[in-house]
Amino acid sequence: MNGSRKTGLIILTIVAVVGISLAVLFGFQSHQRAQKKTRIVATTYAVVQIADKLDLPLAGVPTTENHIPARYKNVPRVGSPMNPNVEKIASLKPSVVYSVTTLEDQFGKAFSKRHIKPYFLDLTSVAKLKHVVTQMGHQYQRQAQAKRAIRQINAAEKRARQRAKDQPTKVKVLVLMGLPGASYMAGTNHSYIGNLVVLAGGKNVFMSKNQEYIQPNDEAIKKARPDVILRLEHALPKMVTAQFNQAFKTDPMWKTLPAVKNHRVYDLQEPDFDATANMRAAVALQKISRWLYPHTGGNNQ
Template identity: 75%
Template sequence: MTGSRKLGLGILAFIAIVGVGLGVMFGFKAVKPKQSQPRIVATTYAVVQIADKLQLPLVGVPTTANKIPERYKNVTRVGSPMNPNVEKIAGLKPTVVYSVTTLADQFGKAFSKRHIKPYFLNLTSVSALETTVRQMGRRYHRQSQATRAIKQVETAKQTAKQVAAGYHHHPKVLVLMGLPGASYMIGTNRSYIGNLVSISGGRNVFTSKDQEYIQPNDESIKKAKPDVILRLEHALPKMVTAQFNQTFKQDPMWQTIPAVKHHRVYDLQEPDFDATANMRAAIAISKISKWLYPQSGGTT
């Protein structure tokens, strides 16, 4: 009897231990909190494009004339990239606010007063874009989406490289960024468009070690004799295009430039082109490649 009783007590103890263990395990699962959904605010269209490619949720997007992806059509608009609405952003209770490094100076005291510290993504070049997308993919567990997006850009780069390799002459390119108010800046090799030119096999006629844009100089432009001119219409495109056309028509200097003489002046418009890199980089590379190495001459 004593042996049977001990055996019985042992079995009961074992069952009790197992029961407690199972209870703890299932109890932990029952009370384990769900992983909180990130509340991301994108203050530039380029960041929205990255988020869309990575299928990320957004609670705030910039106010822009560009078409917002369908998944974000009902998301709160937070103002222009250069002047976002701090109060509106704060009201969204974001876990992170993304902008780009080129706009870092626009985010000052207003944000710090609301204890909001924006994170600035480096989109100054195609390689920087790829690095940023890869990092974002890891951070939000979207590695497969990031890989697909980067592959599209890499394919375009390789195609452009192969096209350029078939030519002995690599055209000299002048990059202009139009500004509302009848003015423009020259984009160097350090600018995003300058980077696209390099990838596509062109030679930027203005280079710099650290400046993306420099002041124009008529004598330097005439001396450079660019074969191709790329005009970026970044802000208020209709106005900027009209300004460019008027300047090129009225200023006799432009009529001496080979690119103008041979009708190889091209207007770069959003959303394919911008002052910073974006997820339409593959399309931008393809277009510039065709402009630099046309099959049957250039067109205006």
């Protein structure tokens, strides 16, 4: 009997081990199949950056002059972020299409005609960027990558707070977003660049309850007397930079401002800066922190 019992226990143990092994194997294969079925199309460069940080495969990427990570070198291009090719995207048979909330009104209807429901990610602040990265990390089983990316941003925020901590007064900052055609908008505290200013310990001269950008007039800018001007060269940067330079050279209003008098006008260029938050946020925050408080002592980086 003892021998029979022993043999029975051995057989049960073997069956249990084999069963567990098969369950793990089938579970892994099921997970692999689910990963392969996920066909993500990113229509903005910010989403490409997030996908790259999370080690996610992409079925489509935007047509852009920005550097596309090597892993997406041969991935089909789907048009510019502001004017994606909906027909091309539909042909890729995506399981999900990602854009950003700032472009939702611009082309949401075009997708609905093709029965494609894009997801518009809110990247209007660093906190919302971290939320998106966390959520996508959880959704696609990339929690470790998400946590690593967020730690880098948190470290940059800590350094910026430390740099601004002992300043007697907050630097007044004007955020401008240039637009092709010799026009510009002022970024408020609700814009991404405005949010970086707040995190760096600055004071945005144009505040709003809900608007990201407003149309300021010369009198309002003169009255604000900004100490620093940040010029975002978002769309067609070479053209926008030339426009900014021409306006600051010919319009006497700009020459009256402390920021211009003291040569504290900075151009925000891609890939470190954009209209929406992206995975270069830590670098962008570090740069703005140094521009706002260049003479901070101590061991701050």
